[in-house]
Amino acid sequence: ADAPANTGAKPPAKDLVLKGDAKCTTCHDEADEPKLLHIGKTKHGTVADGRTPSCSNCHGDSDLHTNNPAKLKERPPTDRSFKKGTTTPVEARNEACVSCHRKDAKRSHWEGSAHQRADVACTSCHQLHTAKDKVADKRTQPEVCFTCHKEQRAQVSKPSHHPVLEGKVACSDCHNAHGSVGPKLVKRDSVVETCYTCHMEKRGPFVHSHQPVTEDCGNCHNPHGTVAESLLKARTPFLCHQCHTPHGGQLAQLRGQLPNQPTATSSGKSGINYTQARGCLNCHTQVHGSNNPSATNPTPQFNLR
Amino acid sequence: EAHADDDEIAALTRPDSSVAVGVAGMSGSANDRSFFGQYNGLRKNDTNLLLDLDYIKRDDATGTWTTIQGRDLGLNTREVRFGQQKQGDWKYSFEYDEMVRYDPRTINTSLLGAGSTSPVVSRLATIGAGDELNLNLKRKNVTVAVEKWLSKSLQFEASFKNEDKNGARLFGTGFNCPSGAAPTPTCTTLATGVNQWALLMLPEPINSTTKQFDARLNYSNDKLMLSGGYYGSFYNNEYTSMSATIDGNLNNPLGNPMGGAGLSSGLRNILQLPTALPPDNQAHQVFLSGNYAFTSTTRANFKYAYSHASQTDNFASFGNAPNGRTNLGGAIDTSLYQFGLTSRPISKLSLLANVRYEDRNDKTPIAAYNIEGTKVFTNGNYSPKRLNGKIEATYQLPAGYRATVGADYESLDRSSFLPSNSVAGLSGLRQKSEESGYRMELRRSMSETLTGAIGYQSSNRTGSGWLKPNPGLGVTETSNAAIYSRTAIFPMSMVDRQRDKVKASADWAATEQLSVQFMLEWGEDQFSAPTTKGLRSSHMGFYGVDAVYVLSDAWKLTGYWSRGDQTTHVDHSTGYMAALRNLSDTYGLGLVGKPTSRLDVGADIMLTDDKNEYNQGLDASASTANKTLLATSGGLPDVTFRQFTVKMFGKYALQKNSAVRLDLIHQHTKMNEWTWGYNGTPFAYSDNTSVYLNPRQNVTYLGATYIVALP
Secondary structure, three states: OOOOOOOOOOOOOOOOOOOOOHHHHOOOOOOOOOOHHHHHHOHHHOOOOOOOOOHHHHHOOOHHHHHOOOOOOOOOOOOOOOOOOOOOOHHHHHHHHHHHHOOOHHHOOOOOOHHHHOOOOHHHHOOOOOOOOHHHOOOOHHHHHOOOOHHHHHHOOOOEOOOOOOOOOOHHHOEOOOOOOOHHHEOOOOHHHHHHOOOHHHOOOOOEOOHHHHHOHHHOEOOOOEOOHHHEOOOOOOOHHHOOOOOOOOOOOOOOOOOOOOOOOOOOOOOOOOOOOOHHHHOOOOOOOEOOOOOOOOOOHHHOO | OOOOOHHHHHHHHOOOOEEEEEEEEEOOOHHHHOOOOOOOOOOOOOEEEEEEEEEEEEEOOOOEEEEEEEEOOOOOOOEEEEEEEEOOOEEEEEEEEEEEEEEEEEEEEOOEOOOOOOOEEEOOOOOOOOEEEEEEEEEEEEEEEEEEEEEOOEEEEEEEEEEEEEEEEOOEEEEEEOEOOEOOOOOOOOOOOOOEEEEEEOOEEEEEEEEEEEEEEEEEOOOEEEEEEEEEEEEEEOOOEEOOEEEOOOEOOOOOEOOOOOOOHHHHHHHOOOEEOOOOEEEEEEEEEEEEEOOOOEEEEEEEEEEEEEEOOEOOOOOOOOOOOOEOOEEEEEEEEEEEEEEEEEOOEEEEEEEEEEEEEEOOOOOOOEEEOOEEEOOOOOOOEEEEEEEEEEEEOHHHEEEEEEEEEEEEEOOOOOOOOOOOOOOOEEOEEEEEEEEEEEEEEEEOOEEEEEEEEEEEEEEOOEEEEOOOOOEEEEOHHHHOOOOOOOOOOOOEEEEEEEEEEEEEEOOOOEEEEEEEEEEEEEEEOOOOOEEEEEEEEEEEEEEEEEOOOOEEEEEEEEEEEEEEEEEOOOOEEEEEEEEEEEEEEEEEEEEEOOEEEEEEEEEEEEEEEEEEEEOOOOOHHHHHHHHHHOOOOOEEEEEEEEEEEEEEEEEOOEEEEEEEEEEEEEEEOOOOEEOOEEOEOOOOOEEEOOOEEEEEEEEEEEEEEOO
16 A cells, blocks of 8 residues: 655544544643543543543533634633633533433432532532542542531531441432432432431331321431430430420439439439430330330330330 | 553553552550441451452443452451443442441440340349440441343333341330339339339340342433332341340339339339330332423423332230231321422523422221220321422522522321320320421622622411310310410420521632632521420521632642531420520641652541530429529530541552552540439449440551552
8 A cells, every 4th residue: 555645744633532532632631730531531431332422522612722713821711611610601511411411310300409409510519530539439428518518517527427427328328419309309209218228127107106207207316417316406305395295393304413312212204314314215215116016004105115 | 643652541541440458556445436436347456457449440342341349348347349331231230338336335234135135134233343235236238230221212220239237226114103004003102102113224136137129210312201110128127026034123213222022023024024126117119200301491300109118017926916916017008299390481590390299198907006094095097198399480680690589388287186096295286287488599609709699598387276185085176275285395396387597608719729618507496386385496507617728739728617506495394494505616627738749648637516505494383393403403514525536648659550558547535425424423224234435535546558559
């Protein structure tokens, strides 16, 4: 075959990572910082999958950026820019992602979700040009969520907490940040159904049930962390007194606190016994419900056993 | 050649694999790290193996990934995952992970068989002289998942997760004689006129399995996305009940052995009766959900789900079930409907409407489970219907403003109350609650460097007439005036509530290097019911500031502070008026840097400072004894929790494919609380069992890891 004539022109640039990326990687090459080529390490960089994008699918053709016809000192941004301070509207940025990911069943309720309505961009949480997207790893995901959810950041450090900072439970174990049918973007259709995925023993139904338990675990628990044990929003008896007329006429009291020390005839329903240890739950142990069917005295009503 | 080194390009674009192996040592004893080691698998052993693995390979020709990942392989919180996928075609994975929670508290007891269904209680002669018992709960999960694209528009997904849960948790039993729940002669006052009661610490034995199976078929085209499938969830508990044996005598309220004949046979028998453990249960759900694009600017999403849940755990281990009942026969059918619509009719206007309706139908048969003297009553039946709706409009105003207004509605109909049921410890119930509210928000991008938002929301909850418990069974609807009692308590989830909330935030890119975030939240709930007691109001404030300062290309500094301040006012018929206040400050400081091309370093400092105040006052109805108690004791002391953590790491690249990493963590925790003891006086159970937590804990962790990239 004839050898090509040597015209002195540059050979056409070749793609480095994505299909048709040569237009971009001529500049954004291995010397570029940040390393945009790292997208090659990701699912988006898997060229054999015909669905994966080229640079321009997300960033637009960006001729102004590429050619800089006005010879500006700082090049114009890409048509669709994801940089901090970008003027590309969030909706336009997100459309770059959603146009493909709309097919994902887990994102079926993105439109109208709290994050979509609050103008959260996909790239506010996700990093694409890196092998390790922080939000996709449960050990690093919380720091991404805590960028906005600062009250939860404070709560997960309290002594009673789910192991979020320990990297064993992720925010996404309970919440679907991409939209859900339940409140607070909970992963399943309701709060109780979400909690049951790990705490199914609370589901019942029971012979003796406790109605607020069936209604919403959040009536009594704060899942993000509390000082009171068992993620309870307040200590017993004060938590229980928000619904129940208590027995006994005493104030909450501690053993060793003067002057109403227990006497040999003190009732078991004393201020000490419903304040210390497990509080009201010292006797009403079955606060989530009891399946004890015993129909002879003493029957286990009041969730006693 | 513009790109001289293909190897360099490959290194930048090829998935990375590595192994990290090392060792970690910790200071102190297991009790010194009961907070630090609650979940991370680092409580028990002073020295631990650190081993992580990432094997990630991709066949570029076919787009087939093979992944083997291991995390914390040297700890009892290990995680292993193996998966393969041909991207866009098929995928499967296996996961195994362990999670353990060590209860931060240590029990001192003479209990035998702790964690079994037949523990034996015997009085410990002296508090603190028993054996140490540390409870833990371990979960082992196996997950298998598969996925297949059947065509460009049709995808099948399925997963199965099995979780074994083993261990024990703090639990117990207690009873007071005499009792309305156990009328004479079952449980009587002693001949001497002395009440008898006992509290016992009996760990709940846990040996259960949870299985979840999810299978769905997803269809999508340009306009429609549909996902339909099945979700089954199954809970199986090896244990149905727990029965303790009480050997010998127990303590009286003074902490001495009960006098006279000691523990009465009536109370002993009651304490030895079976305690129910969570029953087996299962649920099956079929669902159809998805979205549809009417136009590029008008879309709908929807879901329908039907669930059948049941609970038929056998009653055999209890005895004494009502005639004809061998199990509860629990059956609950639930239907869920949801429809949402979003539209942008003009470029500046966005609209949203959403409605959700959940209809739970409890079909559990009614039987006379409760006998109290001559009173006979039944299990409950709970079939709530919940309706939620919202509408919202957002408009882009001139000068960079964006305004949002919205309205929300919720109704909860708890269904009719069974006339054969009993109500205990409640002054009234409500069949229906309704809440409606509105909200508004204004956002503005004030400049390229400053954006801000302020929002206000208000809602009002009210409900149907109050249902007053009858002297015997059931309830009767009663007017507010007639049900009014100065000392009545109505449930917090049913009382009228006026809720107001304000939220504001600002993001400020002060300079090229410095960006700052401010946020503020304030909220108030005012509760009302025909009483002067119960839950009265709650107030919350949360505010804080975050800052990021980029010192140079190589160094970045971050910092934050936030304060939460919440007070709940709850009053009580004994005459107390409590203002329960939680004040919590959190501080954080972080530094990351790359001082040389080979060295990465970082440090984080975090301080949590939390205080719970139990402010109590008394009204005129308080008893003399309570007035004296409060005046003398000053009420309940504050509960404080302070934790300081510093974490540092340094990672040094030895070669292109290897590095060493050092991690240093120091944590100091101080907790002052009275749950299990006050001022040196432990709370003791009736067998002298006590519970202890080291209130000042210091732990230092030092880990060294060698990391090598795999070819």
